[in-house]
Amino acid sequence: SDVLTQPPSVSVAPGETATIACGGDNIRGRSVHWYQQKPGQVPVLVLYYSGDRPPGIPERFSGSNSGNTATLTISRVEAGDEGDYYCQMWDSFIDRRKNVFGTGTKLTVL
Amino acid sequence: EEQLLESGGGLVQPGGSLRLSCAASGFTFSDYAMNWVRQAPGKGLEWVAVISGIGDFKFYADSVKGRFTISRDNFKDTLSLQMYSLRAEDTAIYYCVKSPIITAGIDYFEHWGQGTLVTVSS
Numbered sequence: 238s239d240v241l242t243q244p245p246s247v248s249v250a251p252g253e254t255a256t257i258a259c260g261g262d263n264i265r266g267r268s269v270h271w272y273q274q275k276p277g278q279v280p281v282l283v284l285y286y287s288g289d290r291p292p293g294i295p296e297r298f299s300g301s302n303s304g305n306t307a308t309l310t311i312s313r314v315e316a317g318d319e320g321d322y323y324c325q326m327w328d329s330f331i332d333r334r335k336n337v338f339g340t341g342t343k344l345t346v347l
Numbered sequence: 348e349e350q351l352l353e354s355g356g357g358l359v360q361p362g363g364s365l366r367l368s369c370a371a372s373g374f375t376f377s378d379y380a381m382n383w384v385r386q387a388p389g390k391g392l393e394w395v396a397v398i399s400g401i402g403d404f405k406f407y408a409d410s411v412k413g414r415f416t417i418s419r420d421n422f423k424d425t426l427s428l429q430m431y432s433l434r435a436e437d438t439a440i441y442y443c444v445k446s447p448i449i450t451a452g453i454d455y456f457e458h459w460g461q462g463t464l465v466t467v468s469s
Contacts (some may be wrong), residue, residue: 268454268455270455270456272392272456274392274398277460279459280392280442280456280459281459281463282456282457285447285454285455286455291457304409321391323391323392324412325392325394325455327452327453327454329452329453331383333409334406334452335394335406335407335408335452336382336394336397336411336452337394338391338392338393338394339391340391341391341392
């Protein structure tokens with residue numbers, strides 16, 4: 238299957254830890270990347286290769302990949318972290334090479 | 348500073364055609380694969396197509412295969428998306444997106460343009 242499934246929403250209080258899962262049959266051993274999209278804005282890369290951060294992304298953002306699930310963890314959540322988060326990976330099977338996005342998760346900071 | 352500037356969006360009737368363009372600047376265009384990613388109103392992200400740095404490899408989403416063609420002009424630093432047989436479900440903001448390497452498809456989306464809106468409606 239080429240579907241990456243995420244929970245539709247996650248809510249956390251400021252200062253708490255947010256965990257967003259991304260599940261898919263083909264995730265095992267693959268690089269998963271994560272994007273943040275704030276309302277009305279362009280998506281921004283926040284993690285690549287499952288856990289590396291681009292310049293300017295706080296250390297509070299981290300990632301992991303185990304089994305069929307990749308996870309984005311945001312520690313010490315701030316109000317400015319609110320937005321939609323998408324996972325993404327490249328499906329490299331020879332007959333269906335394509336990029337796949339997750340279904341997206343809306344992070345709400347209470 | 349890297350910049351990606353999309354153009355060509357607009358209102359088109361079902362079954363019609365449209366050509367999107369993306370002008371790139373601030374980096375060596377031919378050294379990087381380029382993508383189109385779209386987002387329907389109020390919906391999630393959907394990858395559309397990718398082309399390698401020298402244009403020898405192209406891959407498409409199943410939803411657009413046979414209707415859309417991605418191309419690039421490395422002399423003019425321009426990425427294009429020719430869209431045919433447009434449907435209502437193609438209505439979306441179309442983003443021009445840069446990959447971090449020359450190879451098509453196997454990596455993340457490093458830099459996004461501001462997007463151009465395509466509306467397919469009668």
